[in-house]
Amino acid sequence: MRDFKLPESGPKRKLFDAAACLFAERGFQAVSVRDICAAAGTNIAAVNYHFGSREGLLGLVAADHLAPLNDERLLRLEVLEKNWGGKPVPLEEILDAFVRPIVTRSQKSGLSEVLYCRLLGLIFQENPEIFSNGLHAQSVALMDRFKRLFVKTVSSLSEEELEGRIQLMVGCLIHLLVRPGGVRDDGKVGLEGILGRFIRFSAAGLRGGVSVEVEPEKKVGPQAMFDF
Amino acid sequence: MRDFKLPESGPKRKLFDAAACLFAERGFQAVSVRDICAAAGTNIAAVNYHFGSREGLLGLVAADHLAPLNDERLLRLEVLEKNWGGKPVPLEEILDAFVRPIVTRSQKSGLSEVLYCRLLGLIFQENPEIFSNGLHAQSVALMDRFKRLFVKTVSSLSEEELEGRIQLMVGCLIHLLVRPGGVRDDGKVGLEGILGRFIRFSAAGLRGGVSVEVEPEKKVGPQAMFDF
DNA sequence: ACTGGATTGAATCGATCGTTTGACTCGTTT
DNA sequence: AAACGAGTCAAACGATCGATTCAATCCAGT
Numbered sequence: 001m002r003d004f005k006l007p008e009s010g011p012k013r014k015l016f017d018a019a020a021c022l023f024a025e026r027g028f029q030a031v032s033v034r035d036i037c038a039a040a041g042t043n044i045a046a047v048n049y050h051f052g053s054r055e056g057l058l059g060l061v062a063a064d065h066l067a068p069l070n071d072e073r074l075l076r077l078e079v080l081e082k083n084w085g086g087k088p089v090p091l092e093e094i095l096d097a098f099v100r101p102i103v104t105r106s107q108k109s110g111l112s113e114v115l116y117c118r119l120l121g122l123i124f125q126e127n128p129e130i131f132s133n134g135l136h137a138q139s140v141a142l143m144d145r146f147k148r149l150f151v152k153t154v155s156s157l158s159e160e161e162l163e164g165r166i167q168l169m170v171g172c173l174i175h176l177l178v179r180p181g182g183v184r185d186d187g188k189v190g191l192e193g194i195l196g197r198f199i200r201f202s203a204a205g206l207r208g209g210v211s212v213e214v215e216p217e218k219k220v221g222p223q224a225m226f227d228f
Numbered sequence: 229m230r231d232f233k234l235p236e237s238g239p240k241r242k243l244f245d246a247a248a249c250l251f252a253e254r255g256f257q258a259v260s261v262r263d264i265c266a267a268a269g270t271n272i273a274a275v276n277y278h279f280g281s282r283e284g285l286l287g288l289v290a291a292d293h294l295a296p297l298n299d300e301r302l303l304r305l306e307v308l309e310k311n312w313g314g315k316p317v318p319l320e321e322i323l324d325a326f327v328r329p330i331v332t333r334s335q336k337s338g339l340s341e342v343l344y345c346r347l348l349g350l351i352f353q354e355n356p357e358i359f360s361n362g363l364h365a366q367s368v369a370l371m372d373r374f375k376r377l378f379v380k381t382v383s384s385l386s387e388e389e390l391e392g393r394i395q396l397m398v399g400c401l402i403h404l405l406v407r408p409g410g411v412r413d414d415g416k417v418g419l420e421g422i423l424g425r426f427i428r429f430s431a432a433g434l435r436g437g438v439s440v441e442v443e444p445e446k447k448v449g450p451q452a453m454f455d456f
Numbered sequence: 457a458c459t460g461g462a463t464t465g466a467a468t469c470g471a472t473c474g475t476t477t478g479a480c481t482c483g484t485t486t
Numbered sequence: 487a488a489a490c491g492a493g494t495c496a497a498a499c500g501a502t503c504g505a506t507t508c509a510a511t512c513c514a515g516t
Binding site for chain 1: 472473474475476477
């Protein structure tokens with residue numbers, strides 16, 4: 001994987017860019033091969049000639065946007081591990097290493113901030129079998145390394161509780177990326193402001209009050225359902 | 229709206245139930261009229277005869293699951309307002325009134341907990357124009373009333389910051405509902421456990437550290453990008 | 457038993473989908 | 487000049503989609 005090189009110009013590149021843009025705008029299922037070709041100004045057969053199939057183009061778009069992001073995430077994570085030795089890393093720094101590559105990569109993607117975020121979010125949100133070419137394994141391995149940093153910092157929570165909260169954090173981020181109103185360049189808060197707010201929200205949520213373990217028979221009624 | 233009564237049996241009811249189940253399983257766009265009719269054991273023309281169109285059935289499924297949920301949410305919200313007078317309501321109680329109806333309604337939906345949650349989440353996540361029949365206005369008005377409770381409790385944050393965090397909270401919940409692995413009946417934590425964890429996470433995130441306002445020129449570098 | 461609206465059935469409509477075909481146009485090589 | 491491979495083109499393939507048609511069927515009201 002990753003040994004493919006996309007040409008810097010020509011119809012193949014045009015198809016790739018048009019597909020990425022349309023996918024981000026409407027979602028994967030809502031974009032037809034004819035839409036992509038019309039946007040790229042090519043013939044209908046060009047997609048199957050250059051990318052084998054619609055899914056091939058789709059998977060390549062996902063891979064070529066996700067892989068560099070994960071690379072930068074891994075880089076920042078290793079910098080964090082080196083700088084802090086074995087000591088716990090502040091939550092905000094971990095979360096920063098997790099989301100800041102989104103800002104960095106969006107500027108090199110050729111897409112607008114909003115569209116790049118939507119594309120990223122949709123890759124995770126819609127059919128996850130899109131990146132079954134080893135990219136999924138890469139993402140899982142990366143998340144495991146991030147999780148190890150989280151457990152070292154938030155040691156008061158059980159690992160299961162923390163794992164659940166990490167899932168909440170990731171889900172929150174994905175929805176934030178997909179939602180068009182989430183990242184608005186027109187308002188006062190841009191992508192950085194939104195992600196900064198996400199970091200504050202998630203950091204507080206991750207380290208928030210320890211869960212009170214309640215025995216099943218101690219549930220005193222419907223008002224105590226959610227053991228807090 | 230809401231003056232329709234669905235028959236308790238017959239092909240129309242079978243179509244409705246089959247549609248709700250299939251929509252929750254595969255998402256709206258992935259379910260065809262023929263799929264629904266095959267699952268309901270009816271003819272292909274039955275959908276257009278009883279519901280006018282595919283979108284008509286789709287909208288009715290959404291409305292008939294969302295409206296009772298919002299009704300119960302509104303009820304619990306008014307109970308909260310009455311019990312606490314004008315005083316701030318604890319975050320956990322507000323969030324409880326917001327998500328507990330999901331548990332209650334899921335038990336009366338005929339669907340499994342997982343499918344009911346997925347159906348709810350997909351209604352919000354996929355095309356929001358599905359419930360443009362006034363149901364959207366109802367949801368917005370309800371969220372406004374919840375927001376007023378939130379601002380009264382979390383008074384240290386600016387209203388804009390709190391509004392953004394509420395969006396994060398809602399997005400977190402939506403993703404939690406849609407994600408199949410989020411609500412697992414097989415593991416130790418059921419729907420209640422998951423939602424309890426969501427309440428703890430969101431409550432901490434909503435009341436978490438006050439955002440430090442940073443002037444644009446005071447940004448000292450990439451490491452201070454997310455003003456924390 | 458007859459009637460008339462409600463409902464169901466099989467068949468088909470036009471549209472769109474992803475993909476494939478085969479001829480055609482190039483630029484390069486032999 | 488001949489041959490070749492890469493790329494592009496219009497056209498059509500088979501499949502599926504939502505929706506429609508119209509005859510057949512059901513069933514309560516007279």
